[in-house]
Amino acid sequence: MDIQLKNKLLKNDRDYVWHPFTQMKDYEKQDHVLIEKAEGIYLYDADGSKYYDTVSSWWVNIHGHSHPRIRAAIDKQMSEMDHVMFSGFTHRPAIELSEKLVEITPEGLNKVFFSDNGSTAVEVALKMSFQYWLHLGKKEKNKFVFLDNSYHGDTIGAVSVGGVELFHSVFKPLLFDSYKVSSPNPFAWQQKGVSEDEAVSKCLDEVRSLFEEKAEEIAGFVIEPLVQAAGGMIVYPSSYLIGIRELCDEFDIHLIADEVAVGFGRTGKLFACEHAGISPDLMCLSKGLTAGVMPLSVTLSTLKIFDAFYDEYETFKTFFHGHSFTGNPLACAVALENLKIFEDNKVIEMIQPTSKYLQQRFPEFSDLKHIGNVRGIGMIAAMDIFEDKAKGLNYATNKRTGYQVYLTGLKHGLIMRPLGDTIYVWLPLCTTIDDIDQILYKINNVLIDLELA
């Protein structure tokens, strides 16, 4: 890109743009990285520098960027129908996508409600669960349970079931009351001398106690299956998820699976719930749904929930919720093509050796002086930075070590975005073993540069 244009764009970025989850003062002297081109698993900046997109652009990209099949699918759809309202009207892309999603998601999820992003998909699930109990005459069942460190989005309903203090505590006066339970975070429990199995057992006991006391006022339990992503890439055992499904059944509480981040192969199976062999009552999908190309989300529900809203109009049991672009044909066409690529390329089979390789090699970082708590599943792997590993002591917040990893990563051709001092990769599913070798080599160099090795 022409240097004048680049400078003008960077000036205008500073003048006019408010970036998400960003302290804008961080960019008073530092420029935002101006990306000009995205292709495969690479991003290219305005100077032509090439970066591995090791975070799949906020965990969305699946088959690589600017995929020619996705491009063709959008163009075909634009030639026929851009958008049409989805109340009173319907169209082939949304119908075919719904059929497909019911087919591939866990058994019992039979109805598809569209919205635009993960937050709205979660809001839809919460509202459906809440209203379901109301229709059953159990209006006191109106509270939700969530895990410490959970993240389900940034709209007020989603924040109300969020457990990341840094993001969520400030908005407390606007939130509805929910119950927070302990996360089965293996590392945190291990620090207290509790084994993984014991931790699961303790956490399930806590939920059982809560349910025994409060089930009458609990509508649903909302959870990120297997990986609490934004909360710090916490990977927990599937036995916890199995236990929660059993408890929800026993106490007549909806299990709401938020697979916005972990869905679509990221954990090595198409959906994370499959690791536990369970079906939730409501399931939220987004991010990878469109292969990471454009916004779209769905909330899938059981027939049992759907049927509680199905009645004569005058009973006012309608689920009054909708967004202008609900079921947007362009996004649906993209999602359909995404799922066809999954099938045609046998993507889930394809990632078995690569994810196995990633999980074998990532623990090598444990040997480094300031690195510990290495964990992962599928195409996700994470590690924490410690000032004193033996004591489990982190660096002071104002050292901003994670932020230095982002900056230093850029110099090594890596797009990284640590969560605090948690460094992670969240790889596009098309990443090869050779790519993984390159990425790990570069990460190692970043850690050496920062004297963390």
Add this chain to the structure above:
Amino acid sequence: MDIQLKNKLLKNDRDYVWHPFTQMKDYEKQDHVLIEKAEGIYLYDADGSKYYDTVSSWWVNIHGHSHPRIRAAIDKQMSEMDHVMFSGFTHRPAIELSEKLVEITPEGLNKVFFSDNGSTAVEVALKMSFQYWLHLGKKEKNKFVFLDNSYHGDTIGAVSVGGVELFHSVFKPLLFDSYKVSSPNPFAWQQKGVSEDEAVSKCLDEVRSLFEEKAEEIAGFVIEPLVQAAGGMIVYPSSYLIGIRELCDEFDIHLIADEVAVGFGRTGKLFACEHAGISPDLMCLSKGLTAGVMPLSVTLSTLKIFDAFYDEYETFKTFFHGHSFTGNPLACAVALENLKIFEDNKVIEMIQPTSKYLQQRFPEFSDLKHIGNVRGIGMIAAMDIFEDKAKGLNYATNKRTGYQVYLTGLKHGLIMRPLGDTIYVWLPLCTTIDDIDQILYKINNVLIDLELA
């Protein structure tokens, strides 16, 4: 479309899709209209029948459907960069769009925060306003004021400032406390013998009283400028908006303008606030932002608000909010092309004669026996159905007269979607005078068919 395919799709729609704002039992025998093609201001169903899209597909479409320039803009963007995360990274389409939006929106709105739909744009505004006061040490300023009959979206924060009982009352236990004030709805006041000017005066007095008593705990006043759309296409005088701006200034309260529906020319000016000559402190845009093609929204803020978040990271004043597809390059490229079409085709000039014509002719419906309260502005016009017009008596809810208008409209080649018994048109800006003649002629026939004439 092949009849077998059509039947299969309609069966699958029934089996798998949960439509927004829809009592699904309404479609037990009645099919959803299966739209196959969208072009210009027409939609075509699977049998090849052609319909005028008189509601701009839920108030989003601007230049007609499947516009060739928009199609080209998407394809060009897809050839370069589908999507990249917007935290730590930036790109030309979002920067250029931000610059443009700051240029064309009311003065003082200088920073652009992206999200995906109207609900999230409103949530962003509410959260920014709330957090602004917190940063100023005024944490007790944490409540919002909204108008009776207002609609700002369906996520829990947006519902908390919603005034449509039918949609919102059921979720009461999940909502945060807000203050509702009377709508300056001219017709409702007229029914009580109060003139339009007096009504504005009374409504402003009510707000003044509230502010005098509660300003210390009020963060912001959220409003749909000039038209309360989903609440029943209520068109109110700009003098009310001017008065609210003055009161907000006097009592140090943010004015949040939700122009999601009314923005982008729909009222005859680019933004509805221009009718009142005012600048809000926060402004939400979506729907027409992408010419109605795909989801995207923005919240614009003043520098004053932005600056209250601008500080060293360790002060934790960051606005922790974001969505995966924040600033999606595809959507930004579409929005930029939309704004170029506005300029190239001089769209705001172009709609002056058509909107004038619409506003001249629509009142002819007042002559019909069961039609009253005809009103409108720009390319929006509405009327109400009455069982007894003289007495202002509506039909019983279970007659579902508005729903009959939707069904009968289809037979006449019209896409209509009455709000209860309010019939309205919300025309694409490219609608011509000839089109308007055709549409009004057809609406008249619908009313005759239903014995409302």
